[in-house]
Amino acid sequence: xEVKLISILFxxxxxxxxxxxxxxxxxxxxxxxxxxLSWEPQLSSDNENTLSVQLHHVDLLSPSSFNATPxxxxxxxxxxxxxxxxxxxxxxxxxxxxxxxxFSSSVISGLxxxxxxxxxxxxxxxxxKYVYLVLDTGSDIVWIQCLPCxxxxxxSDPVFDPSKSSSFSPVTCDSPLCRRLDSSGCNNxxxxxxxxxxxxxxxxxxxxxxETLNFRKTTVSNISFGCGHDNEGLFIxxxxxxxxxxxxxxxxxxxxxxxxxxxxxxxxxxxGSAKPSYIVFGESAITRNTIFTPLLTNPKLDxxxxxxxxxxxxxxxxxxAVTPELFKLDTEGNGGVIVDSGxxxxxxxRPGYIAVRDAFRLGAKDLKRxxxxxxxxxxxxxxxxxxxxxxxxxxxxxxxDVALPAENYMIPVNGEGRYCFGFAGTNGGLSIIGNIQxxxxxxxxxxxxxxxxxxxxxxxx
Numbered sequence: 241x242e243v244k245l246i247s248i249l250f251x252x253x254x255x256x257x258x259x260x261x262x263x264x265x266x267x268x269x270x271x272x273x274x275x276x277l278s279w280e281p282q283l284s285s286d287n288e289n290t291l292s293v294q295l296h297h298v299d300l301l302s303p304s305s306f307n308a309t310p311x312x313x314x315x316x317x318x319x320x321x322x323x324x325x326x327x328x329x330x331x332x333x334x335x336x337x338x339x340x341x342x343f344s345s346s347v348i349s350g351l352x353x354x355x356x357x358x359x360x361x362x363x364x365x366x367x368x369k370y371v372y373l374v375l376d377t378g379s380d381i382v383w384i385q386c387l388p389c390x391x392x393x394x395x396s397d398p399v400f401d402p403s404k405s406s407s408f409s410p411v412t413c414d415s416p417l418c419r420r421l422d423s424s425g426c427n428n429x430x431x432x433x434x435x436x437x438x439x440x441x442x443x444x445x446x447x448x449x450x451e452t453l454n455f456r457k458t459t460v461s462n463i464s465f466g467c468g469h470d471n472e473g474l475f476i477x478x479x480x481x482x483x484x485x486x487x488x489x490x491x492x493x494x495x496x497x498x499x500x501x502x503x504x505x506x507x508x509x510x511x512g513s514a515k516p517s518y519i520v521f522g523e524s525a526i527t528r529n530t531i532f533t534p535l536l537t538n539p540k541l542d543x544x545x546x547x548x549x550x551x552x553x554x555x556x557x558x559x560x561a562v563t564p565e566l567f568k569l570d571t572e573g574n575g576g577v578i579v580d581s582g583x584x585x586x587x588x589x590r591p592g593y594i595a596v597r598d599a600f601r602l603g604a605k606d607l608k609r610x611x612x613x614x615x616x617x618x619x620x621x622x623x624x625x626x627x628x629x630x631x632x633x634x635x636x637x638x639x640x641d642v643a644l645p646a647e648n649y650m651i652p653v654n655g656e657g658r659y660c661f662g663f664a665g666t667n668g669g670l671s672i673i674g675n676i677q678x679x680x681x682x683x684x685x686x687x688x689x690x691x692x693x694x695x696x697x698x699x700x701x
Contacts, residue, residue, distance in 0.1 A: 261555030290522030363454030365405030371479035383466030384480030442473020540573030561595035593665030603631030616660035623657025
């Protein structure tokens, strides 16, 4: 394999020598400082079947974040990210090796450290109590911490008390909802029990129930969720999680018919932005400039959003070694490429990553190299510069070419002008398009049309 890659890179070098590479301008900015957390009212809409709420980066919820430098925060984020990516890969592999035809990840989530990366504020119960929930396209189940607590971690808001909500309703053991859970249990009061386990050993356990969710001006009734009484692990500030996966127990799976089975988000800055973005449910989720690629189905794992990656171009030239076979989702559920809101850095199967990285290095040979940083092995010293020319980069999905802005793959890692190529390799079969590469796009999940879309400059909704 190594000899083959060297041979392909040699021919790529000859091709580049005969053709001028395409470049774009990277405007240099340091890692931004955290801003204070504030919330605006929900965007107004004349359509009762459309709702939207703000998104912020999860670091704004952690009290320790405000005493940390942007450099330290980013390093911690990459540590969380490595655990999550490994968890997702292991989950995909275990699904592929499962002999059950009814495998679902509804109670075994790929979310590592319970953190995800983006959160919103949602009301729960009657009367409404507002809490922060992490949004995660890699998980299905919705859950929040509930009183009484056998063990609850520290969160920003008071823990939800279901006894004070008139719309709270426990799910019974013989309910179809209870039977949808992979590892449901039953207590001595005939109440359905759930458990969600995470890649680092964190977990949440409690009663599976139904409740009303309130998105400022829009109310959604009878959403099934986990009311967690024992929640242990490295969770960050939020009261729980709003699962946005493709499975039937996720929020889109439950409430999708009301909103046309469509939602979209546009992710804010990596560390935090004074201008929040929104997640939108309903017909308004799709903008006119959206380009679409079909969603693929993994027969063993219904949670993840799989797409077909057919190639990658660097500097306007397709990298020869990056072929569709590297990212193929087979009939046993192995391999494939997912789009994930909770993974920061895009992971490519190692042969594909090495080929893309080496092509980028060749195109950026005039930039001064710098030491590696964390999981990044291709870094540059751009200190003293205001701008730099970097090779263009395009992800070729089936039916959609997604041209990334320079800041989506050349990432500042400290305040001293060190930038790194923001992709990484993985030894697992699963490749992941992470949220750093998604920034600035409105990412559209059209479940009715079984397609996923990207709208450039989509954050101005």
